[in-house]
Amino acid sequence: MAALERAWERYHGRAAALVQAGLTDENREAVRAAIEKQAKEIGGIAASVA
Numbered sequence: 001m002a003a004l005e006r007a008w009e010r011y012h013g014r015a016a017a018l019v020q021a022g023l024t025d026e027n028r029e030a031v032r033a034a035i036e037k038q039a040k041e042i043g044g045i046a047a048s049v050a
Contacts, residue, residue: 015035015038019031019035
């Protein structure tokens, strides 16, 4: 569990920093779509252990 928590903390911190540093009006929709895709994939991982 600890390794999973660390992986999430790294991912979340990096993703948040990238969004904060690089979000523009021009790429806002693409960033949103990418985050939604990643959230769906994480949901699939969660479903596989349910």
